[in-house]
Amino acid sequence: MTVPTIVPAQSFSMKIDGIDVSARAGQTILEVAQENGIEIPMLCYVEGLSNWGGCRLCLVEVVGQKKLFPACSTAASEDAQVVTNSERLQRYRRTILELIFSERNHVCAVCVSNGHCELQAMAQKLGMTHIHVPYRFPSHDVDSSHDRFRLDQNRCILCTRCVRVCAEIEGAATKGVSGRGIESLIINDLKEAWGDSQTCTSCSKCVHVCPTGALVEKGTAAAEMAKRRQFLPYLTVMRENTP
């Protein structure tokens, strides 16, 4: 009879913002920081889904390296010295937010997610007071064809949380990204109206992981769309532990 043994993960120490912390092999810088109560701003990352590294808000400095690293998708390494909150990083993060705000039509005052929006909260937290780049004011459609939900491309920041939760947790893979770069759009199936999708299970996970007012429940008026995403880590754990 073999006795199962727990093999301790290889652990090592590193420094984040001058504090000695211990990390395990396979962890990202973001995970180590979170375990140690060090907050790093992020928008595309959400616990329970794969890392995407798209929003670049979690960029950190590593002493001795010229380039910046996205904390959500950079492995922690032994003796690394990470800086999460320099003046340069703050400036870059605000610029990233300004670019996001200028890219689509984010009109907080009348948005159904006003007061419940991660983008809005992040802008307030990072002290973004002005948009220094010209707004693009793109003309985007709103897809209200689904019986219960709405996709408003005007409020989308292309974090792809909806794409990941649909594929990784629900297993439907309805959501995808079409186009490239600034022309990218979240689509349903092969760019069909959401209401015509044959794969969507109407589970609402995409709506609740969406950080902004891009994916919302129909019937909500301004400032009424609060998201509930506590379910996600539990769902992930349940899936992983199910034989």
Next chain:
Amino acid sequence: MPRQVIIDPVTRIEGHAKITLTLGDDGKLQDALFHVTQFRGFEKFVEGRPLTEMPSIMARICGICPVSHLMASAKACDDLLAVEIPSAADKLRRLMNLAQFVQSHALSFFHLSSPDLILGMDSDPAVRNVIGLIQKFPDRARDGVMLRKFGQQIIEWLGGKRVHPAWVVPGGVNQKLSPQRRDEILAATAEAMKIARRTIDWFKTIVDKYPAEIESFANFPTMFASLVNPDGNWEHYDGLLKFIDSKGKSVVEGVLPRDYDKFIAERVEDFSYLKSPYFKPLGPAAGIYRVGPLARLNCCKRMGYPLADKELDDFRGRAGNPALSSFHFHWARLVEIIAGIEGIQRLLDDKEITSDFVRARARPNRFDGVGISEAPRGTLIHHYRIDGNGQMRWANLIIATGHNNMAMNRGIKQVAERFVDGKKLTEGMLNRVEAVIRTFDPCLSCSTHALGQMPLRIELRDGMGNMVDELCRS
């Protein structure tokens, strides 16, 4: 203090105004045009947006009367959902609308117009503003501020904030009124009524000092239009549209909101971004009508509140029935403040006002919806069309100031004929032209006069179109 009357942004016609006076060869006035030079575009850019966002988007038309746009917009959405909203929601919306009447009328009367009435039409323009009023008559100014605060405070208590509350939603309102809040509002009504009482009593002692203004401030026969309730009495939130002629005789009544376009058409003038609505059956020339406090008092049988009814009798006895001079908009506003406070008290005494059931849920059930309510400035019409998914396809808004456009144009002509001397413009004349517009309380006067920075520009032209004189205040 002046910050309280800076309005930015305001309505779709808010902004800079221009008046052109055209003179004949004999130096006499030929024509007067009132230009509204700003374009807003709300009807266009809401296309494609979900109908549930409409009340909040439309509220942004105005910083002074966002509540009015919330009401008309939410009612148009109710019509699209084809729901009857809960009775408590109806009462709560009425409560907020009356608070809106009180605060907006207080702003118009005290902050914007009373400097003319108290300090004099010809007084020094440097102090003929709310600051001058505070310095010379602090008690009167305080009354104005407190009365406006009363209305604004109720709006905040109900909706969470004073400007653009997101509380009025399609199907009702999104939060009930707590008994504690009701008691707080009720407690504040006594002081508000005292202020309203002494203001109207005082106004009645000074109104006779303005015979020239009463005679020439848009004083001519027109039709009047407003909502009235099913009993024919004064109405501010929901009701049937009524038109009367200049003799007070009913022309058409019992018009359902959805039928408004059978009776109202809009003409586009090339000199103004503000359209000119008229009574359709009579055509643009004869179909001129006025809306607002004066029209509401002229159209209703009774106010429906004891104190306001006494004031209505007094008003009709002295100003006429119907009262034709737009100068009497001021007095009518004060009568409506009394009615508003009485209405607030009556609603709060109703047990149902604290009911939990304040919102009806429904999906879009119609493609075409109309909402009409009375804004402080007059009848406000929101007309929406949506697609099968509940997204806006078309909107038409007829704002109170728009209804009054033709009357304002005729009004400046009348006042210019009376006061302009043909060759040289004087400041007193300029102020009377402003003041006649101000009686209508259009949104374009809101952001300007009270700061003493009226960007009104008057050009005096001869028959060939050459500029004779120009007077600018900026």
